[in-house]
Amino acid sequence: MTSRRLGEIGPLSFSFDGKPYRGRDGDTLASALLANGVRLVGRSFKYHRPRGVWGFGAEEPNALFDVTENGKTTPNLRGTTELLRDGMALRSVNAAPTAASDRYGALDRLARFLPAGFYYKTFLWPDWHRFEPSIRNMAGLGRLDGAHQPAAEVATVSAQCDRLVIGAGPAGLTAARAAAGLGSVMLVDDRVLPGGSLLWCEAEVEGRAGPDWARSITDDLQAGGHTVLSRATAYGIYDHNLVAIWERRENLPDRVWRVRAKEIVVATGAIERPLVFADNDRPGVMSAEAGLYYLKRHDVLVGERVAVFTNNDSAYRTAGELARAGARVILADTRRQAGVVAPEGVELRMGASVEAVYGARGVEAVSMDKRRREADAVLVSGGFTPTVHLFCQNKGKLHYDEKLGALVPREPVEGMRVVGAANGAFGLDAALSDGAGEEALGETYGIAPLWPKSSGKSRQWIDFQNDVTLKDVELAARENFRSVEHLKRYTTLGMATDQGKTSNMNGLAAMAAITGQGIEATGTTTYRPPFTPVPLTAIAGRRRGELFNPVRRLPLEARHRAAGATFREYGGWLRPAWFGEGTKDEAVRREAERARETVAILDGSPLGKIEVMGPDAGRLADFNSYNTLSTLKPCRIRYGFMLTESGVVYDDGVSLKVADDHYLVSCSSGHVAGVYARLEEWRQDGFDPGRVFVHNATPQWATLTASGPRAKALVEALSLGVDLSDEALPHMAFAQGRFGAVPARVARVSFTGDRSYEISVPSRAAGALLDAMLEAGRPLDAGLMGSEALLLLRAEKGYLIAGKDTDGTTMPHDLGVSGPRSKRKDEFMGKRSLFTEEAERENRQQFVGLEAETLLPTGAHGVERVSEKRRSIGFVTSSYQSPTLKRPIALGLIERGLSRVGEEIELVHLGQTFRARISTPCAFDPEGVRLNA
Incomplete structure (x- = not known):
């Protein structure tokens, strides 16, 4: 070649x-x-x-x-x-x-x-x-x-700025320079060098060559402490001005930036669109601006005999440059009069069109005004389509500008400004003015739109990647797939990696012509991120292998290992399952008996400690909870549920009221991130974010629990400066004290059914607190307890674990807690879903205890016989051999279980059959005497 x-x-x-x-x-x-x-x-x-x-x-x-x-x-x-x-x-x-x-x-x-x-x-x-x-x-x-498994090397960087400018062309550079004196600026562009069209369209700006002017602005921005990213694509805009940016770096791992900006300036330019004619998809047919780009940036002449086909003034520059580079150029302009002078050395034919391309494997000739012309390249310019994907992702709306032949932003979106060609400001002077915030000069580049028209049997291509022709659009219309969303899916127009960048305008214009409803009324398909394909490694970041879901570790992990702990993962945390020698069953029985007879020490540091603060803290805490929290007195605690929007129990836990404007939400270990996320989401979307603040303080605090009949004596020996009398600190109350030089919070709550105290101190003091508790507990026969014994003890009391004793359908009234559902008048998450037909169904599965002679397998199904067939009526959620009660205990979800207490049911599991009697969930100390013993 x-x-x-x-x-x-x-x-x-x-x-x-x-x-x-x-x-x-x-x-x-x-x-x-x-x-x-x-x-x-x-x-x-x-x-x-x-x-x-x-x-x-x-x-x-x-x-x-x-x-x-x-x-x-x-x-x-x-x-x-x-x-x-x-x-x-x-x-x-x-x-x-x-x-x-x-x-x-x-x-x-x-x-x-x-x-x-x-x-x-x-x-x-x-x-x-x-x-x-x-x-x-x-x-x-x-x-x-299959052998290429990219390493998890893509870092995720979070950043904030006053103004994020997307696009370093003339408009974007001008906007970035203007914003530099008003606060922090981040400028991102997907090319190696700044300047946009100035890199291939020769022009002077402020007395300097375009590329030099562009480089001087980015140098000044960096010198002023602002951020400039090259080869960085802003591929998506999400809620609250969050912009995702993929940055490619030579000889370094890629990075994904998550940027929140007070204002986003979209200066993404415009894309030259094809003209539609017979066989316009052949190799050698390309964008006129692309032909200019390859010539000026890479010294590549795309053809020696070039036909340029246009309906606007912009292609004249390309024709002239190709002619100066030695190509024979014929310029077919569909208009009767141009707004620019014909380039020297170019054969200009006004009112002419390219009707077809000849050549099976590439352009060999064209038909122009029904005359064959030799050509090895066809450069076409059907006008420019503003790159408004990011604007539309941010809920921006478009309108059709007849003078520009393009869909442009209609009304501003709060926190976003669109400038330059993306805003319909075509031409250098217009882009510079628009970027500076001045009135654009309104250059139209003389376009006379030429939309697809049917021409007999020939195939005219609209979507090159997906092989969609004008006839396909006509077929979709005949079969009543006239909505652009239906058109897209029926024909695949604008799908795959192209996402309609070159095809959407011609496709919707064709449908508009067929239906007669106009381009603006026809509309566009929904723009969704990513704007361009992004590697899965970039989206996943470093979440791969062990980093896919990193195990969370306790501050006292080393101390627990030294004490002989066996570790397991609970809710994403690596926690001691049991301590000491012997089998699991022996260790769990030993620890459970100590907790019932003397006192056990448990590391409860993973429990959530999410602070909700501000004038509206009570309102947000109430909205997040099934149980009202704002009616609590300060220093009191309330147990309750958090529901999903569908009314299903998401988590349970206790909440502490520090003051009218300060609450502490304590959720289960595995739901800390989820509870924090939902609180933050509703803080921003449903409340005034200036009146309430959410902070996840879980990692900053370590919590050690003393549980058992001698727990009070152990805590008294720590000299925490807290009155532990039942009058001063009753069950479900807390007090602030001191452990040495650090603050300590003492909460009297129990997950075992015995008197218990949770002591929370800054994580750095966890080791000293553990030493003090072990020393104070030595004469009391205290010992460490792992999670397995805790799970057994709570099951004896009938205390549920959300996600284990509940499933994706369990509602609070299925657990016997229906008061807030019937009494609360204010709104809370999931409220309306508690009154649906499904929520009112009589045969819902309900939380009960199960008494059996033998240990029931967890997951065993309760069954009833209907016409000699067995139907599941629920299942066993938890099952243990109780060392305290000297018998098996179990919990389960059984249809109409709360009304069937005392009834015997049949259960099956892997071919085995069992019998059990439905009971109340609490099998140990149902009167709660031991909470105050």
């Missing part, structure tokens, strides 16, 4: 579909292939038609490659944004064995039998599953390399 590089081809070696080539430093994969005269770079998804490079950035629909480096293959890299490196091996996607000789290319001959939606109709008979394996094998573009 003939080189199309103006100058040296370059020192870097690479291969494409097994053939060797060379390229330059700074090349993209696409520019390197074009420089080597390679036009056919892949095959389309559906018909396997030949495809060439169309664009030069994220909008590229065709040039996707599986790239092998150092023996590892990464699929579906976009050739226009991926930088060339020495030794790369490129393979075309969706082609077998190569793009040039694809055995599936024959599918194009069957196109008339494979219109849009054919798979919905064709493979129903005799059975879809007969065709499914073959179809799935052909689906997709690139292929995964």
Whole structure:
């Protein structure tokens, strides 16, 4: 193949579909292939038609490659944004064995039998599953390399700034400079160098060459302490101005930034859209701006005999530059009059159109005004589509501007400003003015929109990647898939990695013409993140292997190990399950008996300690809880549930009222992150965030519990400065004291049914507190207790564990707690769901105890016989051999269980049959005498 590089081809070696080539430093994969005269770079998804490079950035629909480096293959890299490196091996996607000789290319001959939606109709008979394996094998573009498992090296960086500017073109640079004096600025751009179109469109700004002017602004920003990121793509905007940014770094792991900005400035530019004509998808047909870009940035002449086809003034610059570079250029302008002067050396034909392309594997000629013209490249410009994906992700709305032939932002979105070409301010002067916050000059670049029109039997391509033609849009309309969302799914228009960047406008304009309702009324599909494909490694970050769900560790882990603890994971925390020698059963029985007879010491540090503070703290605490908390007196504690929005029990726990404007929510260990997240979500979405604040203090505090008949004597010996009398500190109360030089909170709550005290101190003092408790407990026969004994003790009392003794349907009245449901008048999370038909169903599963002669297996199903068949009526949730009661105990969820106390039921498990009597959940000390013993 003939080189199309103006100058040296370059020192870097690479291969494409097994053939060797060379390229330059700074090349993209696409520019390197074009420089080597390679036009056919892949095959389309559906018909396997030949495809060439169309664009030069994220909008590229065709040039996707599986790239092998150092023996590892990464699929579906976009050739226009991926930088060339020495030794790369490129393979075309969706082609077998190569793009040039694809055995599936024959599918194009069957196109008339494979219109849009054919798979919905064709493979129903005799059975879809007969065709499914073959179809799935052909689906997709690139292929995964099973041996390539990228390391978990992508760091996640959280940042805040006053203004986040997305896009370092003329408008974005101007906006960033203007914002620099008003606070912190972060400027991000997906290219290596700042400047946007100034890098390939020669222009002076403020007396300096465009690239030099752009570089001076970024240098000044960095010198002023602001952040500038290159090769960084803002791919999604989420609630509360959270922007996700993927940053690629040479010789360093990628990073994902999570940025919250007071104001987001969207300066993402615009994408040149195709013109639609017969066989406009052939290799060699490309964006006019792309042709200019490859010439000015990479010294690549995309063709020697070039036809430029346009409906606006912007393509004139491209035609002139190509002619100056030595190409023979003919310019077909659909308009009768242009707004710019015809370039020197260019054959200009006004009122002319390209009707069709000739050449099976690439452009060989074009039909222009029904006359054949020799050409090896066709550069088209159908106008520009503002890149408004991020604006629309932030709930922005668009309107159609007739003068611009484009959908542009309609009304501002709070906390966001759109500037430059993304705002319809086309042209350098307009972009600079708009970026500076001044009135844009309103350049229209003389566009006369040319939307797709049916022209007989020829196929005109709208979506290059997904093989959607104008006829497919017409078929969708005939079959009443006229909504753009239905059009998208029926035809696959705008799906896959392209996400409609080059196809959506032509597709919706075609549907608008068919339905006669106008482009704005037709609307666009919903823009969802990510704007461009993002590697799963970037989204997952370092959450892989042991880091996928990192085990949380106690401050006293080393001390527990030294004491002979056996560790297990509970709710994501590595905690002592039991201590000492012997089997698990022996150790658990020993610890449970000590807790009932003397005093046991438990490490309860993972229990949630989430502070809710501020004037509206009581309102938020009440809304989060099934039980009212604001009616508590200060220094009192209340047990209750937290529900999901569907009314299901999410967690249980106690809440402490420190003051009218200060609450402490103590949830189960495994739900700390979830409870904190829901409190923070509702703080922001349902309350005035300036009047209530949520802080997760769980890691800052360690909690040690003394439980048993001698617990009070042990705590008294610690000299915490707290009156432990029952009058001063009754059950479900707490007091503030001191442990040496640090604060200590003493809460009288129990999860065992015996008198218990939870002592919380700063984590740094946990070791000293444990030493003091062991020393004070020595004459009291105190000892350490693990989680397994605690679980047994709570089951004796009938205390539930959310997620173990409840399931995804359990509501509070199923647990015998119906007071708030019937009495509370204010709103709380899940309230309305407690009164649905499902919630009122009589045969709901309810929390009960189960008495049996033998130990029941956890998970055993209660059954009843209906017409000689057995039907499940619930199951066993917890089951233990009680050393205190000297018999088995069990808890379960059984249909109508609360009204069936005393009834005997049958249970089955793995072929075994058991009998049990339904009882109340509490099997030990039902009067609660021991809480005050």
